[in-house]
Amino acid sequence: MFFCGGTVMAKIFHSCKKKSKIIAFTALVLLFFSVMLFCGFRPEKTASFFAMDTYCSVKVKGKNSADCVSEAEKLTRELDENILTRHNDFSFVSRLNSERKSVLDEKEKSRFETMLGLSRDSGGAFDFTLGALSDLWGFGEEPAVPDEKRISEVLGKTGFEKITLKGNEISFPQGIVIDMGAVGKGIALDEIKTVLDENKASSAVISIGGSILLYGKDDMTVGITDPTGKSQYMAVLIPGECCVSTSGSYERFFEQNGKKYHHILDPETGFPAENGLVSVTVCSESGLLSDALSTACFVLGKEKGMALLEKYGCEGVFIDGENGVSVTDGLKDRLEITDSRFVLRQV
């Protein structure tokens, strides 16, 4: 009886202990999640994919992170295939290039206004009408130095000043081939930013080739690619929440008779821009501007490029062929050169 009673008592005692253990465990689990939430824990999702002829990676934190990541990938692919590429026959830009006129929706109109404004402000260094010139150089297929006579023929038919934008109607003469190569990645970042805003994402890093969106209040670091190719990065930048785009002569080039020819063309000469720079990185709130300005500054060179950045309220890092690094005032305390072969230049 005692034993029995003892067993019953022990069982009751044991089940009490079990209950309190469960309660204690539940309390611990709840405490753990409260601490995690308090400390800013947010589910994180990542993805990497190939689009816009480059490698893309997406990392989003926040409760809708999975939706944001899949939407970012879908949006980048669709933007490329349906709107920006000139290498199929159904995208908006392909149809525009063959019909040479179109009625633009408000978003397209605003993009063209910005691009035309930058073409003017850069004195034509940035020119999105050079598709035929890029094709003549054969970038993307079998590149080779073209005949100079052909270059001047093509140049005679190109130029942003030949574009007419009246109200929502855009038109241009034969010979112009619109090329969004210098702005497409930035445009994609702007579109993805809208998705992140709508989903109230906590933070995100979106990388589309040489253009990166740093989203959210966390202080995030971006590496600046080593233009010499000897290491991965030569400096780190903590620019705050913005879009960061780099244009570099190392990104796409070929060699002929021992000389290197890259893909960023000087609209004045029709040849790859040559002013001593090997890369320009630009930070801006706008993806389109960061992308377009990095290309423009690469063509303009350091002095004129820095003046253009000032006019647009943007910051930048210019690297020259002698491993010299020049940085605008706003980034001076936010850049750390990590590779001792590179030296900071006085601006």
Ligand code: AMP
């Ligand atoms: P990015 O890598 O953003 O500097 O863009 C380079 C791409 O922009 C090239 O591959 C061309 O498609 C296009 N491009 C080349 N030169 C120019 C230029 N001077 N202005 C605008 N776009 C250009």
Ligand code: MG
């Ligand atoms: Mg660009």
